Amino acid sequence: MKRDNYLSWDEYFMAVALLSAQRSKDPNTQVGACVANEQNKIVGVGYNGFPWGCSDDEFPWERQGEFLQTKYPYVCHAELNAVLNSISTDLKNCRIYVGLFPCNECTKVIIQAGIKEIIYLSDKYRDTDQVRAAKIMLDKSPYITYRKLETNLKQLQISFIPPELF
Numbered sequence: 153m154k155r156d157n158y159l160s161w162d163e164y165f166m167a168v169a170l171l172s173a174q175r176s177k178d179p180n181t182q183v184g185a186c187v188a189n190e191q192n193k194i195v196g197v198g199y200n201g202f203p204w205g206c207s208d209d210e211f212p213w214e215r216q217g218e219f220l221q222t223k224y225p226y227v228c229h230a231e232l233n234a235v236l237n238s239i240s241t242d243l244k245n246c247r248i249y250v251g252l253f254p255c256n257e258c259t260k261v262i263i264q265a266g267i268k269e270i271i272y273l274s275d276k277y278r279d280t281d282q283v284r285a286a287k288i289m290l291d292k293s294p295y296i297t298y299r300k301l302e303t304n305l306k307q308l309q310i311s312f313i314p315p316e317l318f
């Protein structure tokens with residue numbers, strides 16, 4: 153008989169997004185994104201980080217202070233990276249799984265890429281103008297929907313210890 157406690161597709165893709173977020177060097181918010189196509193194949197993943205060649209050790213991770221001395225003008229958002237890292241430029245009918253509700257800039261990228269659904273976990277910035285603007289666009293566009301991930305999972309444990317050593 154097959155196992156019954158396997159991950160659903162939604163849980164699996166969100167777990168990939170959350171695992172990708174673990175690559176982020178952002179000390180405050182680590183965001184991951186995973187794009188899946190209609191065949192449930194992963195076609196792109198990404199996390200928030202500085203652009204290629206911009207050193208994690210040289211660029212600022214500060215949140216406050218003079219704008220150019222903060223991370224905000226430099227960091228590439230997870231969703232942008234997932235779309236840019238994808239194997240195709242046409243993501244029509246794909247879904248994007250994100251740990252954090254996308255900002256307005258990422259939302260524009262997601263809509264323009266042809267992605268049809270956003271599945272998110274946290275909406276911690278719901279009261280910001282960026283997320284409000286994102287939702288205004290999403291609510292107007294007939295081509296895309298969004299929903300919060302429904303799951304009973306609280307956490308997922310991954311062990312690097314081979315089962316025979318338990």
Ligand SMILES: O=c1ccn([C@H]2C[C@H](O)[C@@H](COP(=O)(O)O)O2)c(=O)[nH]1
Nearest residue numbers: 178180181183200229230254255258
């Ligand atoms: O749509 C989004 C919004 C934000 N991010 C990234 C950008 C930053 O690295 C962090 C947010 O930092 P705070 O310290 O929480 O302001 O999240 C993203 O990847 N996608």
Ligand SMILES: [Zn+2]
Nearest residue numbers: 229254255258
């Ligand atoms: Zn964004």
